[in-house]
Structures are given as structure tokens and as C-alpha cells.
Amino acid sequence: MSASSPAEAARSPGHAFASVFALLGPHLQELDRFLHSQLSAFEPEIRAMADYCIDTSGKRIRPALAFLSGWRGPDRVSPDLVRVAAVVELVHLATLVHDDIMDEAEVRRSRRTAAREYGATAAVLLGDALFAHALNLATQFPTTEVCSAVSESTRRVCAGEIMPTLRRGSTNITRADYQRIIDLKTAELFRVSCFLGARLAGFSAEYVDAVSRFGRHLGIAYQIYDDLADFFGEEKRVGKTLGTDLASGKLTLPLLQLMERLGPAEREILTAEILGQRPVQHGLHFRQMQEHGIFASVSGEVMSEVEAAAAALEPWPDEAPTALLLGLCDVLRSQVAALQPGS
Amino acid sequence: MSASSPAEAARSPGHAFASVFALLGPHLQELDRFLHSQLSAFEPEIRAMADYCIDTSGKRIRPALAFLSGWRGPDRVSPDLVRVAAVVELVHLATLVHDDIMDEAEVRRSRRTAAREYGATAAVLLGDALFAHALNLATQFPTTEVCSAVSESTRRVCAGEIMPTLRRGSTNITRADYQRIIDLKTAELFRVSCFLGARLAGFSAEYVDAVSRFGRHLGIAYQIYDDLADFFGEEKRVGKTLGTDLASGKLTLPLLQLMERLGPAEREILTAEILGQRPVQHGLHFRQMQEHGIFASVSGEVMSEVEAAAAALEPWPDEAPTALLLGLCDVLRSQVAALQPGS
Numbered sequence: 159m160s161a162s163s164p165a166e167a168a169r170s171p172g173h174a175f176a177s178v179f180a181l182l183g184p185h186l187q188e189l190d191r192f193l194h195s196q197l198s199a200f201e202p203e204i205r206a207m208a209d210y211c212i213d214t215s216g217k218r219i220r221p222a223l224a225f226l227s228g229w230r231g232p233d234r235v236s237p238d239l240v241r242v243a244a245v246v247e248l249v250h251l252a253t254l255v256h257d258d259i260m261d262e263a264e265v266r267r268s269r270r271t272a273a274r275e276y277g278a279t280a281a282v283l284l285g286d287a288l289f290a291h292a293l294n295l296a297t298q299f300p301t302t303e304v305c306s307a308v309s310e311s312t313r314r315v316c317a318g319e320i321m322p323t324l325r326r327g328s329t330n331i332t333r334a335d336y337q338r339i340i341d342l343k344t345a346e347l348f349r350v351s352c353f354l355g356a357r358l359a360g361f362s363a364e365y366v367d368a369v370s371r372f373g374r375h376l377g378i379a380y381q382i383y384d385d386l387a388d389f390f391g392e393e394k395r396v397g398k399t400l401g402t403d404l405a406s407g408k409l410t411l412p413l414l415q416l417m418e419r420l421g422p423a424e425r426e427i428l429t430a431e432i433l434g435q436r437p438v439q440h441g442l443h444f445r446q447m448q449e450h451g452i453f454a455s456v457s458g459e460v461m462s463e464v465e466a467a468a469a470a471l472e473p474w475p476d477e478a479p480t481a482l483l484l485g486l487c488d489v490l491r492s493q494v495a496a497l498q499p500g501s
Numbered sequence: 502m503s504a505s506s507p508a509e510a511a512r513s514p515g516h517a518f519a520s521v522f523a524l525l526g527p528h529l530q531e532l533d534r535f536l537h538s539q540l541s542a543f544e545p546e547i548r549a550m551a552d553y554c555i556d557t558s559g560k561r562i563r564p565a566l567a568f569l570s571g572w573r574g575p576d577r578v579s580p581d582l583v584r585v586a587a588v589v590e591l592v593h594l595a596t597l598v599h600d601d602i603m604d605e606a607e608v609r610r611s612r613r614t615a616a617r618e619y620g621a622t623a624a625v626l627l628g629d630a631l632f633a634h635a636l637n638l639a640t641q642f643p644t645t646e647v648c649s650a651v652s653e654s655t656r657r658v659c660a661g662e663i664m665p666t667l668r669r670g671s672t673n674i675t676r677a678d679y680q681r682i683i684d685l686k687t688a689e690l691f692r693v694s695c696f697l698g699a700r701l702a703g704f705s706a707e708y709v710d711a712v713s714r715f716g717r718h719l720g721i722a723y724q725i726y727d728d729l730a731d732f733f734g735e736e737k738r739v740g741k742t743l744g745t746d747l748a749s750g751k752l753t754l755p756l757l758q759l760m761e762r763l764g765p766a767e768r769e770i771l772t773a774e775i776l777g778q779r780p781v782q783h784g785l786h787f788r789q790m791q792e793h794g795i796f797a798s799v800s801g802e803v804m805s806e807v808e809a810a811a812a813a814l815e816p817w818p819d820e821a822p823t824a825l826l827l828g829l830c831d832v833l834r835s836q837v838a839a840l841q842p843g844s
Contacts, residue, residue, distance in 0.1 A: 200656070201660035203663070203664050203667075207663070252629075253629075256629065260625060278603075279603040279666045280666045282603060282628075283599065283659045283662050283663040286596075286599065286629070286632065286659040287663070289629065290652050290656035290659060293633075293636045293648065293652040294652035294653050296652075297645040297648045297649035297652060302642070302644070305640045305645060305652075306637060306641075309636040309637035310633075310637050312629070312633035313542075313543070313630050313633035314544060316626045316627070316633060317543065317547045317630060319626050323622045323623050323626070324546075338546075342544065
């Protein structure tokens, strides 16, 4: 499929992922070049550490959203979009550096986390330096708009990430809490990536608004999908490793729905497991999830957010980004379908 | 001493501290009001935590530098200066929240640290949220200049703080390393506070530059003074609690100078103590510091930076901030004199 037929790419679910990202090849290469060129801005003493964090193996979803939302055609890579893609990616990388300290994670993307490599203390400061540089890059536009939007989003992302830490080891998280948490911690940065891409490309205020709403719904859908994959991903099928979220006491939508549907005795047992008072019975809960139709129910919620994302763009079929962004919806639909137990 | 005679206040060492800060009473009150008004910008879920961090018992040195550097007279409190004072104070508070996690500090300013109160995980994110909001406030000026300067300074402060963490448990820090660390971790935010105060008040580029150099030298002087006070402060006189820096393996100027002056055998013992391989002999090192004239030598370095700060302003005796900023030099001179053993 050629890079010059984005609309065609968007209409071919399954192949959509490769197609959309093939389109963005030159953009993502330019982004990597730009990110590496930024290392010289860091003080020499921390440059190697910053380099370690700016690795190129990530999915670059937020930069992709910025590039696609500002799409004007395949022929040019806008320096403004490259810069803003770097801003949102650096904010995301900074949050990963801090997340990995808190989760005591050893490995991310097949290499040691910054916290493991340099120690937790240095990793806190390194994350701070990445945040600071992201916001410094955001000031390198003619107006304060980019920096204002990104700093506000960053604060909201942090707020969303604090909430579950305050309640970890508690089973009192409601569905409304879960919605609010993922809206802040994931959907916010998706939204602002789309907003800034479209805004910098000079689209109308109405279209920028539509693209922003698209980004928010796609972010919610993506996070629910990610939480679903924790229970139904490839290596979870055998029922042995079901739910690293469950084991770490994180309450996500699949677990919340299971709790709602279990009888009182079963719910009490699951609660005790979440609180770390009993060993986790992976096989049992995998069977319970199947019995209670949790996959269908949660994947239905992903799909409904994907539809809401697509609906935001419906009035704008002819704007260049629309077909590409709808292609991302297809990507997510395919990914959910691939999780289907027995698929 | 009336608030209308700043020049007189500046020429009265000893009383200078109270006088300069009395002048700033209305400004610091306005700052506190402004900081509290900012709480509503934080997401409801983290507002109480942000409130806890924005306490009013700090010394507010960086805001004072911004207000004094932008001084045009006692009669008006400029909203721009209040906003920028809030920005530098929030950046400073965020670094304190993160510092206290890393130092495992339990108490700061007579109350539990945020890390102790909310847990290290929440404190990492809370510090991030404070940083993000500081930079968001910095975008609320007509141009990107404030946000650009503050985000760059923040990155430099982080770099300065990472360096000693990478070398903790090592005695290989040179004087040049020490100078570089304090230049970044302390002097940078002093410098930018002065720079922004003078800049927002509309002073000439030459004077803004002079005031910035003043701020940098004052920051270096202040940090060396602070490190000196760790060994010669009020409660250290009895020789029992000498050097919490020594006990935590931090190499500061008094220790570096002592190391240089000890014979090989004594140096080996001190090195082993710094590396945590032997219990710290507080009384012994206090006597060694006295024998080797460490107080005189280190306080000489403070004074020389204070003089460099004052010299930066010498060509500008008639600008309104000059006398007040020179008053801060007197404050620091008095504070050093008060540390003098036997004083």
C-alpha cells in the first residue's frame, strides 16, 4: 500500500497499523534526529543519562497523533510538528522515568529502567530535567500557546497518576474514579497531541476542537484496551500470568466489572487477593472472567469510545487528517479483536 | 526604620535583614494570597496536597530577589512581579518536595515532609504537578521569555542536583565539581529570579545583566554559607552534631578544605567516615576544622562572592534596586559573622 493513499490505508482494518506508521516513516525519523539533536541542550554531566531515556524503541503514539492531526500531505515534514511531537514525547518519557521509580520496575522495552540504571534519586531528577526541557522546547514557538497547553496537560497527567497511588491497597475505586483517572493520566496527553498538531497546521478552530475530542476518546479507548490486554494478552491465555495489575493491587476496568458480577463470597476472596492478603488465583479468575463475559463487556467499552472518537470527525470527511485518524480507530479495533480469547 | 528609606536600611548591617524584609511585607503578603489563589487551578483530587506544599513558613528568598530586582518604589506591588515570584517559589518548592524524597527527610520547617505525609510515590508526582503549574503560570505573560528562562533554569537546577547523587559515597569530588554543582543547583535560580524581576520592571538590558550577575554570585555565596552553617551553626558549637552533610556523605567546601589540609593518615580516616565505613568522630573533626582555620578560609570564600555580587552593581548606584540588593549582601555578611566560633 503506497504512502500516497492514506484514505485507502484507513479503510483496510488489520493492515491499518503498518500503513499509518509507514506513512509517518519520514516524520518519525525526523523526530528521532531532532530528539538526539536536543541532547546538546542538556548539561554535559547529564547528557548520557538523557540519551539513555530518549531511546527510539517506543511506539511514539503521541508524536504520531500530532503528525497525523496536522497532516497536510505526505510531501513535507513540518518543523513545527517535529518540535511539538518532541515536546509531547519528552513529557511522556519523563512520566515513564518517574513511573518506573514508583513501580520499582526493572525493565522497560527490553532494557534496564533509568531508575535501575542510575538509582531512584538520580531518576527523579532526570525525569524533572526531561520535563523541564520539554517545556523549554515548547517555548520555542512564537506565542505562549504551546507551552501553556503542554504545562497544563502535564499537571493533569500528574494528578491522574497520583489518584491511584493514594488508593493503592484499597478496593474502593468506583467506575467513575477509573474513568476520571484514565481521562487525566492517558487521554489528556493524547488530546493535547492532537490539539497541537491540528492547531500548528493551521486548521479551523472547529476542526481543531473536533480533532481534540477525537484524541481524548481515542486515549480513553487506548487505556481501556491496555488494561484489557493485561488480562487477555497473548501470554495470558494459559491462565498463568493473568493480570499483573491484579497482582500489584491496581484496580482496572476488567477487575472492577468482575467484582460487580461476583457473588459476595467470591468477591470477598478477590478483594483479599487485591489487598495482598491471599495469593492470587490466576486460573480461577481467568475462568470467572470468561463465565461473566468480561472480555465482551470491556471490549464493548473500548469500541464505544472508538466510535465516539470517529463520530467527532464525522462532520469533516474531507480534511486531510480525518481519514488517517480514522485509520487509527481501525488499528485499535483490530488490536482488540486480536485479544479475543479463542481468536 | 521606615519602609521609605531603603538606602538607609541597606547601610545598616545587622538590622539589614529585618529592614529589607519589612520593606517587602506587602509584596510577600500579596505573593501568599496569589499562591493560595492558584490552588483552584489544581485538580480537586490533589488540591489539598498542593496546599500542604505551598506553606507560608519558608524564607521566600527567591521571591524577595525578584521583588527587589524589580523595585521601582514602595508604593505599588506589581502584579507581574507577584506572578513571577510565585513561579520561582513554586519551582523551588517542587525541588524541595523531590529533595525530601531522596534524602528520606521526615521533617522540613517543623512539619512532616510531603514524602512522609503522602508517601514517596505521590510526592514524586506532586512535585511534578508543582513544576508543571509553575511553568504554566510562566506562560501567563505576553511573550515566551519568562517560561523559556524558567524552564531552562529548572533543567540546570536538576542537573546540578543529579551530580552529587551520582558521586555520593565517593570522595572524588574536586573543588571545581563543588563550584559547578552549587552554581547550577542554587545560584541558577537566584540568578533567574533577579533577571526576571529586573526585566519585568523594564530596566535597561545592561542593568538587567548586572542584576543577573549579582544574583548568581549571591547564590554561590549563600550556598557556601549554608554549607558552612552545617558545620558551625548554633547547635553545632558543642561539637556533637557537627556536619549532617558529613554524616550523609555529602562533600561540601568545609570538608573539601579539611581533606586538603589533613595529613595522609588523618585523611584516610576521614575518607572512611565519609564512605560510611567508620563512625563519624564529630568532636575530632570540629577540633581539626578549628586547627586548620577552615572557618576563616570558607567564610573568606563567602565574602569574596558577596564582594563579586556587590561589584556587579557598582556602576549603577542610582537605580532603585541597587541599595536594596546591596542590603542583602549585608544580611549575608552578618549571618556569616554570627557563625564565627566564639562569637
